[in-house]
Amino acid sequence: MCGIIGYIGNREATDVLIDGLKRLEYRGYDSAGIAVLNGHGIEVERAEGKLSHLEAKIHKHKPKGHIGIGHTRWATHGVPSERNAHPHHVEDVVVVHNGIIENYSQLRKELIQKGCHFKSETDTEIFCHLINEELKKTKEIQKAIANALKKVRGAYAIVVLYAKEPHKLYVAKLGSPLVLGFGKKENFVASDVPALLPYTREVAYLEDGEFAVVSDGSLNVVDSHGHPVTKKKTHIAWDALMAEKGGYKHFMLKEIFEQPRVVEQTIMGRIQLGSTQLTLEGIPKLFGATGFPFKQVAILACGTSWHAGMVAKYWFEQLARVPTTVHLASEFRYANPLIDSKTLVISISQSGETADTLAATQLAKQKKAKVLAICNVLGSSLTRASNATLYTHAGPEIGVASTKAFVSQMTVLYLLTLEMASRKKIMSKEELLTKMEEIRKLPQNLETVLQKADAIKKIAKECVNASHFLFIARGLQYPVALEGALKLKEISYVHAEGFAAGELKHGPIALVDKGVPVVALIPPSETYEKILSNVEEVKARGAFVIAVGEKGDEELEEKADAVIGLPKTVYSLTPILYAVPLQLFAYYIADFKGTDVDQPRNLAKSVTVE
Numbered sequence: 001m002c003g004i005i006g007y008i009g010n011r012e013a014t015d016v017l018i019d020g021l022k023r024l025e026y027r028g029y030d031s032a033g034i035a036v037l038n039g040h041g042i043e044v045e046r047a048e049g050k051l052s053h054l055e056a057k058i059h060k061h062k063p064k065g066h067i068g069i070g071h072t073r074w075a076t077h078g079v080p081s082e083r084n085a086h087p088h089h090v091e092d093v094v095v096v097h098n099g100i101i102e103n104y105s106q107l108r109k110e111l112i113q114k115g116c117h118f119k120s121e122t123d124t125e126i127f128c129h130l131i132n133e134e135l136k137k138t139k140e141i142q143k144a145i146a147n148a149l150k151k152v153r154g155a156y157a158i159v160v161l162y163a164k165e166p167h168k169l170y171v172a173k174l175g176s177p178l179v180l181g182f183g184k185k186e187n188f189v190a191s192d193v194p195a196l197l198p199y200t201r202e203v204a205y206l207e208d209g210e211f212a213v214v215s216d217g218s219l220n221v222v223d224s225h226g227h228p229v230t231k232k233k234t235h236i237a238w239d240a241l242m243a244e245k246g247g248y249k250h251f252m253l254k255e256i257f258e259q260p261r262v263v264e265q266t267i268m269g270r271i272q273l274g275s276t277q278l279t280l281e282g283i284p285k286l287f288g289a290t291g292f293p294f295k296q297v298a299i300l301a302c303g304t305s306w307h308a309g310m311v312a313k314y315w316f317e318q319l320a321r322v323p324t325t326v327h328l329a330s331e332f333r334y335a336n337p338l339i340d341s342k343t344l345v346i347s348i349s350q351s352g353e354t355a356d357t358l359a360a361t362q363l364a365k366q367k368k369a370k371v372l373a374i375c376n377v378l379g380s381s382l383t384r385a386s387n388a389t390l391y392t393h394a395g396p397e398i399g400v401a402s403t404k405a406f407v408s409q410m411t412v413l414y415l416l417t418l419e420m421a422s423r424k425k426i427m428s429k430e431e432l433l434t435k436m437e438e439i440r441k442l443p444q445n446l447e448t449v450l451q452k453a454d455a456i457k458k459i460a461k462e463c464v465n466a467s468h469f470l471f472i473a474r475g476l477q478y479p480v481a482l483e484g485a486l487k488l489k490e491i492s493y494v495h496a497e498g499f500a501a502g503e504l505k506h507g508p509i510a511l512v513d514k515g516v517p518v519v520a521l522i523p524p525s526e527t528y529e530k531i532l533s534n535v536e537e538v539k540a541r542g543a544f545v546i547a548v549g550e551k552g553d554e555e556l557e558e559k560a561d562a563v564i565g566l567p568k569t570v571y572s573l574t575p576i577l578y579a580v581p582l583q584l585f586a587y588y589i590a591d592f593k594g595t596d597v598d599q600p601r602n603l604a605k606s607v608t609v610e
């Protein structure tokens with residue numbers, strides 16, 4: 001949440017800051033601002049709303065200078081407005097911040113008593129005043145910032161610009177992500193890697209408690225005790241183009257269409273033709289050379305990643321016979337969970353920066369569980385907090401609605417299922433080989449699913465005016481139904497709910513009325529007949545039924561108002577295919593409605609506050 005960028009070098013800072021903020025806008029987009037040191041003093045420009053408003057504002061008068069900081073905001077304290085937009089500026093100190101200062105009310109009261117005058121309602125402005133107060137005691141800005149930080153409680157990633165030291169950026173982090181970018185005679189700092197990709201792919205992640213002083217020629221980092229730290233550089237394989245729209249109307253649509261390639265990347269090098277041997281990095285070290293040393297698995301995640309975890313529960317229990325619980329990370333922390341050193345905790349997160357998932361993971365570690373991360377972002381906080389990581393290799397996901405991350409997470413979790421089943425010797429060689437063969441067919445099958453896009457668009461058009469949608473499924477497909485409803489809610493702002501189809505008659509069927517669209521996921525399975533009965537029940541009450549099932553299923557053609565026929569695969573892999581038409585359905589409905597698909601209202605890509 002909130003995007004931060006800082007630059008020092010020979011380029012026009014404003015250009016780098018605006019470009020970086022564009023690439024970070026998915027993190028928050030209710031206001032934006034930049035501050036540049038122009039050789040005479042500090043120039044701050046801010047605007048309410050999207051970054052384009054700021055761009056329009058500075059179009060005729062662009063701040064000039066070679067050092068600056070920028071911010072795109074997702075409001076936590078204070079309404080979205082220009083005066084609450086970052087950077088915040090008091091005397092010679094300018095600050096951008098991501099995170100939440102928990103003791104802000106108390107600090108604000110104390111500062112007001114000391115005579116400080118607040119211009120905004122934000123918790124961030126506290127930093128400016130605290131630093132200025134400290135500067136009354138010490139002339140050293142670094143010390144003043146460090147002392148100010150000791151007074152705040154909560155999470156922060158901050159970058160400070162100080163007019164009296166015009167060749168340095170001061171950077172600190174606790175809980176919220178920050179990455180340093182290494183250039184030639186220029187350096188960068190940002191909340192996330194995409195902002196840096198046009199300039200450098202050599203990065204280092206700042207750790208909690210670390211403090212960096214960034215100039216054009218150096219990046220000096222100290223730990224929380226003031227001891228110098230040598231940061232290890234990470235080379236990012238993504239390029240800037242991967243984070244651009246590539247001719248698609250929205251990032252979300254591009255990311256949906258990337259899924260066949262993504263799955264190819266996810267499985268690449270991990271399975272081999274004709275072999276039952278999987279190569280999953282870090283697993284032999286975590287599990288041991290043979291066998292499966294854990295009594296149970298506990299999965300921690302939020303949102304779409306939680307849905308991937310729910311699918312994995314079915315796989316782990318039914319295919320690998322491993323008892324599994326799935327937890328919303330935000331609830332797990334307060335549930336006194338029953339986990340111990342015999343528990344394998346699997347934390348799933350696209351970004352690796354979700355505050356709730358990170359906090360839950362920390363708790364799991366305190367309870368001595370071993371943690372395996374399933375993550376998309378190299379070197380992110382989650383991967384650093386875990387004992388091992390299986391990367392999803394989905395490439396940068398920019399659309400706020402998660403699509404390719406979901407499919408790649410499920411793919412990794414399926415591979416992990418086979419690894420567990422194989423280690424526990426409960427799946428025959430033949431079955432393992434069949435399943436691996438089906439995994440290998442996934443990219444092609446996903447291509448075939450994507451060819452349904454136009455047909456799905458037509459169905460979406462028929463439903464565009466509906467104000468309630470139900471998604472029903474059973475077993476393995478139930479989490480996919482939840483995910484379909486989440487996609488629709490978050491980008492088209494209509495009411496949508498996912499239900500286990502057998503539960504309909506225990507209450508939700510009361511929502512069904514004439515014309516209410518009901519999306520039913522009906523792959524061939526042992527519950528096929530049962531869910532067909534559920535379809536009859538909703539049809540009898542006037543629902544418009546959209547069935548997603550196997551291509552050529554005549555029964556579905558007969559019973560449903562619209563059918564999306566998908567390629568045949570083994571039942572256990574159907575969630576990966578069946579998720580995609582629901583993404584397209586949500587996308588087209590949102591696009592017909594004209595909502596902001598990539599940056600839906602009230603949301604942000606990375607939820608870095610609890």
Ligand code: M6R
Nearest residue numbers: 303304305349350351354401402
């Ligand atoms: O980065 P993470 O996977 O940890 O993010 C978790 C959720 O915030 C995320 O999946 C969210 O629900 C998406 N907007 C859903 O599309």
